[in-house]
Amino acid sequence: MTESGNATDVLLLTLDVNGEQHEVITEPRRTLVDVLRHDLRLTGTHVGCEHGICGACTVLVDDRPTRACLMFAAQAEGARIRTVESLSDGPELSDLQRSFSEHHGLQCGFCTPGFLMLAEGFLAERPEATKDEIREVVASNLCRCTGYQTIVEAIDGCAVARRCPKEF
Amino acid sequence: MKQPLVEGQLVGRSVSRREDPRLLTGRGRFVDDIALPGMLHAQFVRSTVAHGEITSVDLTAVREVPGVVAAFTADDLELADITAELGRPLSEFVPTAMPVLARDRVRYVGEPVAIVVARDAYAVEDGLEAAKVGYATLPPVTSEQTALAPGAPLVHEEATRNTLVDVSLFATDGIDEIFDAAACVVHVESRTGRQNALPLETRGVVAHWDDREEQLVLQTCTQVPHQVRTVASRCLRLDERAVRVVVPDMGGGFGQKCVVGREEIAAAAVALRLRRPVKWIEDRKDALSASFLAREQHYEVRAAFDADGRILGLDADVVCDMGAYSCYPFTAGIEPLMASAEMPGVYRVPAYRVRGRAVTTNKAPTAPYRGVSRPQYVMVVERLFERAARELGLDAVEIRRRNVITEFPYTGVNNITYDPGSYLESLNLCERLVKDEGWYEKRSAAAAEGRHIGIGYSCFSERTGYGSAAFAQRKMRVVPGFDISEVRMDTSGAVTVTTGTMSHGQSHETTMAQIVSDELGLDIGKVRLHQGDTERITYGWGTFASRSITVGGSAVRLAAAKLGEKLCRIAAARWDAARDDVELAGGGAHHRDGRVLTYEELADVAYLQAHLLPKDIEPGLSATATFDVFNDGTFSNATHGVVVELHENTGQVEILRYVCVEDCGVAINPQVVEGQCRGGIAQGIAGALFEQVTYDDQGEPSATSFMDYKVPTAHEIPDVLIHHLETPCAFTETGAKGAGEGGTIGAPAAVLNAVNDALRPTGVELDHTPITPETVHRALNLELSS
Numbered sequence: 001m002t003e004s005g006n007a008t009d010v011l012l013l014t015l016d017v018n019g020e021q022h023e024v025i026t027e028p029r030r031t032l033v034d035v036l037r038h039d040l041r042l043t044g045t046h047v048g049c050e051h052g053i054c055g056a057c058t059v060l061v062d063d064r065p066t067r068a069c070l071m072f073a074a075q076a077e078g079a080r081i082r083t084v085e086s087l088s089d090g091p092e093l094s095d096l097q098r099s100f101s102e103h104h105g106l107q108c109g110f111c112t113p114g115f116l117m118l119a120e121g122f123l124a125e126r127p128e129a130t131k132d133e134i135r136e137v138v139a140s141n142l143c144r145c146t147g148y149q150t151i152v153e154a155i156d157g158c159a160v161a162r163r164c165p166k167e168f
Numbered sequence: 169m170k171q172p173l174v175e176g177q178l179v180g181r182s183v184s185r186r187e188d189p190r191l192l193t194g195r196g197r198f199v200d201d202i203a204l205p206g207m208l209h210a211q212f213v214r215s216t217v218a219h220g221e222i223t224s225v226d227l228t229a230v231r232e233v234p235g236v237v238a239a240f241t242a243d244d245l246e247l248a249d250i251t252a253e254l255g256r257p258l259s260e261f262v263p264t265a266m267p268v269l270a271r272d273r274v275r276y277v278g279e280p281v282a283i284v285v286a287r288d289a290y291a292v293e294d295g296l297e298a299a300k301v302g303y304a305t306l307p308p309v310t311s312e313q314t315a316l317a318p319g320a321p322l323v324h325e326e327a328t329r330n331t332l333v334d335v336s337l338f339a340t341d342g343i344d345e346i347f348d349a350a351a352c353v354v355h356v357e358s359r360t361g362r363q364n365a366l367p368l369e370t371r372g373v374v375a376h377w378d379d380r381e382e383q384l385v386l387q388t389c390t391q392v393p394h395q396v397r398t399v400a401s402r403c404l405r406l407d408e409r410a411v412r413v414v415v416p417d418m419g420g421g422f423g424q425k426c427v428v429g430r431e432e433i434a435a436a437a438v439a440l441r442l443r444r445p446v447k448w449i450e451d452r453k454d455a456l457s458a459s460f461l462a463r464e465q466h467y468e469v470r471a472a473f474d475a476d477g478r479i480l481g482l483d484a485d486v487v488c489d490m491g492a493y494s495c496y497p498f499t500a501g502i503e504p505l506m507a508s509a510e511m512p513g514v515y516r517v518p519a520y521r522v523r524g525r526a527v528t529t530n531k532a533p534t535a536p537y538r539g540v541s542r543p544q545y546v547m548v549v550e551r552l553f554e555r556a557a558r559e560l561g562l563d564a565v566e567i568r569r570r571n572v573i574t575e576f577p578y579t580g581v582n583n584i585t586y587d588p589g590s591y592l593e594s595l596n597l598c599e600r601l602v603k604d605e606g607w608y609e610k611r612s613a614a615a616a617e618g619r620h621i622g623i624g625y626s627c628f629s630e631r632t633g634y635g636s637a638a639f640a641q642r643k644m645r646v647v648p649g650f651d652i653s654e655v656r657m658d659t660s661g662a663v664t665v666t667t668g669t670m671s672h673g674q675s676h677e678t679t680m681a682q683i684v685s686d687e688l689g690l691d692i693g694k695v696r697l698h699q700g701d702t703e704r705i706t707y708g709w710g711t712f713a714s715r716s717i718t719v720g721g722s723a724v725r726l727a728a729a730k731l732g733e734k735l736c737r738i739a740a741a742r743w744d745a746a747r748d749d750v751e752l753a754g755g756g757a758h759h760r761d762g763r764v765l766t767y768e769e770l771a772d773v774a775y776l777q778a779h780l781l782p783k784d785i786e787p788g789l790s791a792t793a794t795f796d797v798f799n800d801g802t803f804s805n806a807t808h809g810v811v812v813e814l815h816e817n818t819g820q821v822e823i824l825r826y827v828c829v830e831d832c833g834v835a836i837n838p839q840v841v842e843g844q845c846r847g848g849i850a851q852g853i854a855g856a857l858f859e860q861v862t863y864d865d866q867g868e869p870s871a872t873s874f875m876d877y878k879v880p881t882a883h884e885i886p887d888v889l890i891h892h893l894e895t896p897c898a899f900t901e902t903g904a905k906g907a908g909e910g911g912t913i914g915a916p917a918a919v920l921n922a923v924n925d926a927l928r929p930t931g932v933e934l935d936h937t938p939i940t941p942e943t944v945h946r947a948l949n950l951e952l953s954s
């Protein structure tokens with residue numbers, strides 16, 4: 001629902017984020033990450049480079065890990081978007097989040113939501129992923145604190161636990 | 169050091185991080201997450217030339233852009249300059265003023281010239297495009313060689329040789345004769361590339377005026393909140409109490425955020441002037457090109473050895489390219505003075521002479537970066553040992569074994585007294601771990617197949633507990649070093665701890681709580697840390713130089729002990745018992761006869777029934793303590809061992825194995841220490857092999873995105889085997905030494921030595937970093953053609 005072509009034109013979008021419908025009035029040029037963070041106040045998703053390399057802004061769009069800085073919010077209309085805020089149900093951390101904590105897969109925590117969403121999307125698609133395949137995927141995003149080893153171990157640990165649930 | 173902490177308590181255990189739940193759920197709060205009513209967004213008109221006079225600044229069109237609210241130049245804001253000083257004579261140090269916004273002259277591409285604020289972050293970018301700035305360009309000084317050439321253009325008129333720091337230290341009597349008579353003299357000329365510390369969260373601030381408190385509040389991501397407060401108050405000519413600095417969650421810093429940035433001050437000035445909240449978030453392009461950089465140094469060092477490989481002397485010339493301005497509070501002296509003072513490192517060097525210089529160039533200014541000069545001088549010294557070993561026909565590890573300090577305390581030729589460390593033990597163990605995995609055999613087997621595998625080591629210590637005395641030796645005008653902590657118990661028996669250090673990934677909320685929990689015998693869930701708020705923290709020097717646990721943690725333990733003493737006295741008074749019959753454990757005070765008063769019960773007396781206290785005990789439960797390191801500091805140490813393979817076709821260096829044996833004294837939380845090691849090693853490898861901030865001959869930065877500035881990923885950074893040794897520190901309250909920087913210090917030297925080991929058949933030796941595929945390729949092709 002655009003008017004005409006100057007910068008002050010706005011769109012009315014409906015975005016499906018974490019299973020909730022949000023109406024947003026925004027400029028067409030506004031990126032998905034800015035709309036999520038600043039219009040919807042879902043600030044868990046972070047901005048690290050705004051040119052698609054660092055992956056701090058990774059969210060799931062129709063289950064696929066996606067750079068939210070490289071996508072206009074308008075392009076996400078009709079898609080299902082998931083952000084880090086969706087990972088845990090209530091105060092309990094999800095198994096993936098717990099695994100990151102157990103393996104010390106985060107330090108400053110800034111890149112962490114991006115890695116979590118990357119891993120969430122990847123493991124859903126490839127539950128049998130090997131550690132080498134996980135490392136390959138982890139190389140999509142940048143972390144400046146951990147040296148990556150513990151992120152790989154965290155994701156691998158979660159994948160292994162999902163494949164062989166402990167018996168009670 | 170106090171009594172060793174009781175076994176089975178939390179110190180020494182990998183307690184889960186208390187920071188994690190909020191960071192894992194997106195509930196962390198970083199600067200850009202903050203939004204205040206009526207908030208404006210700021211960005212900077214930045215210089216497009218490296219060196220020039222500003223002839224005009226026209227912001228008329230900027231102000232007409234829809235959404236733009238205001239735009240200011242230096243003349244509009246009339247701010248005092250930021251000037252960092254050393255207490256040294258002009259022959260050794262030239263102070264230079266850094267204006268908050270450039271006034272008459274620009275000295276690097278990206279220097280802020282004007283600030284624009286708009287209703288949203290998109291409109292402010294539109295505004296920047298409409299700015300018109302005229303420059304009369306001056307010839308740029310883009311390297312340390314051109315800066316020092318006779319007749320070079322001057323970056324600062326007052327620095328007549330483009331030299332901000334020039335010191336000559338420790339000229340041992342007879343050193344020339346020692347070199348003349350030595351059996352072996354080796355020489356290394358080494359350069360290290362300019363790097364960006366590159367926290368993933370760029371710099372940023374939200375500034376607003378709080379009418380009720382009559383305070384300018386800066387919510388900013390800084391490692392040094394109190395120092396930002398000082399500079400903001402001086403630049404804005406406010407009483408210091410009228411400025412509050414609050415640090416939210418912080419996405420890394422690594423030194424880039426331990427100096428005061430002009431942008432945060434400019435944003436604060438605009439917030440003050442407009443009486444509206446102003447947010448500035450640095451974008452990645454600005455962070456790569458115009459933020460504080462680091463590391464670009466040039467070394468010329470000679471070392472003399474006797475025929476047995478014992479080092480007789482070091483003679484060094486260190487030149488650091490500091491860029492356009494001296495950073496506050498450390499000054500341009502930070503790198504040359506660190507290198508000059510500490511270069512002998514872990515070795516018994518009997519004679520030493522050094523000249524250290526900081527030159528100024530038309531490049532973005534530098535700040536301390538994780539390791540500060542130690543990655544560079546360790547690399548040079550380790551190269552000297554490798555070269556001497558080759559000349560003398562000695563094993564590269566054996567020559568180190570013959571030279572490392574083994575008896576402590578040891579006072580070096582550099583007048584530094586090292587506290588006990590495990591220099592020899594870490595070296596021996598690291599070599600054994602590499603050997604046990606069969607890497608020496610694998611190297612030989614690979615060579616037989618025409619593959620190029622190399623093994624390299626580095627040994628080093630890192631001064632971590634820099635107290636006031638150590639910084640005072642450097643003659644900083646502003647002397648960091650001590651820390652103050654308060655431990656306060658409320659009526660529910662829960663404790664709030666303050667620290668003047670500021671975690672930006674180092675897990676202080678967990679490690680400081682472990683210390684307090686042990687000291688008071690209190691459940692860790694009852695301990696909470698406050699950091700990074702100048703209203704809550706009496707004073708602090710922030711987090712840098714791996715000082716947080718050594719200095720900050722010691723202050724925390726002392727304050728907790730003081731509070732514990734008060735709790736014991738209250739309990740003794742309630743029981744009419746002797747103080748010595750009372751001890752703390754399990755969340756309360758215990759009499760040796762078995763009686764117990766819980767902390768909740770004691771706090772109830774201290775606050776709600778104070779009439780029950782004896783006259784000599786004040787109501788309330790809080791205690792404050794300060795801690796400083798009065799000797800030359802504490803020294804963590806490590807040996808790194810690395811195995812690399814050079815690939816003939818691509819020229820790439822692949823790391824096959826990385827082993828680290830580290831000793832940071834008592835490890836409060838071993839998992840956290842390992843995290844620091846791994847992260848540091850990754851950054852050290854980045855400097856050794858990948859990252860470099862490059863400029864063209866006009867001073868235009870050429871790596872302004874992650875397409876050009878190569879940050880290593882999980883592909884390039886290997887898993888690291890870490891082994892801990894523990895030499896408790898006598899000078900801290902916890903027995904801990906710092907652990908933040910060692911990885912970064914050890915990695916470049918070890919990687920470079922491994923590459924040179926792999927290149928050994930070619931006769932080529934590399935002494936510069938980053939080691940690019942081109943340099944490796946060239947070296948290997950030399951072999952193929954020879």
